[in-house]
Amino acid sequence: MSDTTFDPVTLDIIQNALEAVADEMFAAQRKTSMSAIIYEVLDMGTGICDAKGEIASSGAGIPAFVGVLDKAVKRILEKHPAETIVPGDLFASNDPYWGGVTHLNDMILAMPVFSDGRIVAWTANIAHWNDVGGMVPGSMSSDATSIFQEGVRIPAVKLVNAGVPNEAVFDILYVNSRLPDYLRGDLWAGIAGVRIGERRILELVEKYGTETFEAALADFMELGERRARAALKTLPKGIFHFTEEQDDGAIHKVTVEIKDDEFVIDLTDNPKQSGSKNSSREGVEISAQLAFKAVTDTQAPGNGGFFKPLRVVTKPGTIFHVVEPGALGYYSEVEIRLFDLILRCLAPHLPGLVPAGNFASICGTVVGGPHPDHGRHYTIVEPQLGGWGAWMGHDGNSAIFSGFHGDTFNCPAEVAEARYGLAVDQMALNPEAGGEGAWRGGKGINVHYRVRADNNFLSIGYTRSRMPPWGVDGGLDGTPNYVEVLRPGKAPERYSFGTDIPLNTDDVVKVVTGNGGGFGDPTKRDPVAIAEDLKNGYLTAERAAEIYGYHAEAAE
Known part of the structure; x- marks a missing residue:
């Protein structure tokens, strides 16, 4: 030049x-x-x-x-x-x-x-x-x-x-x-x-x-680099640690060191790579970049210059740095967990940055088989919506994709029924109790897909199926993500991960995603908001009395 x-x-x-x-x-x-x-x-x-x-x-x-x-x-x-x-x-x-x-x-x-x-x-x-x-x-x-x-x-x-x-x-x-x-x-x-x-x-x-x-x-x-370095100078300096238990009992660990001129994320002390839940080294860098952007300057251009102060340290052969020929089919669940891990590590040092936990899973759902109308093979691939966590002054958003997954949308029931061999019997918000607080977590979803032919299959990969979205400042934890297969005349079968689960005519795939965590003492929730939750079916009278001490008759 x-x-x-x-x-x-x-x-x-x-x-x-x-x-x-x-x-x-x-x-x-x-x-x-x-x-x-x-x-x-x-x-x-x-x-x-x-x-x-x-x-x-x-x-x-x-x-x-x-x-x-x-x-x-x-x-x-x-x-x-x-x-x-x-x-x-x-x-x-x-x-x-x-x-x-x-x-x-x-x-x-x-x-x-x-x-x-x-x-x-x-x-x-x-x-x-x-x-x-x-x-x-x-x-x-x-x-x-x-x-x-x-x-x-x-x-x-x-x-x-x-x-x-x-x-x-x-x-x-x-x-x-x-x-x-x-x-x-x-x-x-x-x-x-x-x-x-x-x-x-x-x-x-x-x-x-x-x-x-x-x-x-x-x-x-x-410009991107200048904005990033300027924002970095405003952050608290030091070395911060955080560990989080996963659904399978594994412990994920992160160390974040913030310096005047560098933001270091160290992931070396983590489990060995395993099965299909691994991430590439480059994928881990993306999770780190998203977290870095969130804590520095969200309005700056997210270009190559912006991420120059960021350094990520990994260990080959771990879930955060898979080596060949490791599988990566469910890489997204590893990376979305890491995104949470980094933000939770920094939350105590950056007040107001991180809300209560959200459903935080891609909730990948794959259903397919012979189409009942013409016999050709079909496959429907869907990520799922879920509940976001509450924070000071705000209830969580309901039925939204995770922030990691971005500005994406669910497949409308009309399109799913027209293009695939399924009937959509229900698309509703998750009515399960959980996530209450002075501000409640957003609601997940409860969707029923009914299979219309024999010899179909289901494959899924959901995390936060045992460890629910966390509550903050006295808010209650949210609820987990899971799938139930409902077969006529049989007990429900519950899954979080599964491959090639057989489905036949009139079997129902019930998709349930988590309600986000609550924020603040539930007894401080506005009675008007409680009444609205009861009216909208987000809350039962029994739960209102148990958690909020709210009785509709007394309120009237």
């Missing part, structure tokens, strides 16, 4: 334009995808990286997904040096050991943007695909012990060479999926997304010039 002085207003215009480009990429991919997990739930993310792979602009989508993109592009560049890449190339990766970061269901597509004969940016996206092969439909198995059991691995390969698709790779993808039509549609939707991003960036470059565009990215990175 030359020593030219660039107009700061122009740089700001380009930086804001990049946000708009990433959002347009998101819209294009959403509108053209085949699977409801993408176009309804929005289990995806988009972003723009600079020439070296640093995240420069994040679009809409799951925060933990956007955090994947820079790490994936950097691994692509390690495998494919910049001098071997040409305009029109497009890369794919889903392998956590090759920049895929999460699990094999999540496919990353990345495309270089060229100007003046060199790469000036990358457009990238990530989305969850319903089935990429493996030992079970849906490709996520809690019984898996090796990544080889979880599906087809795409290790940062060139999917399109100078604009020409590599048909061999496309064929490998299609033949390894139980849902090849859906995979084909979702793949080309992702390609459309990165290509529209390339087009828009080239329009910016044409308008402002290559050097000005590159200067805007560099300036944005510098």
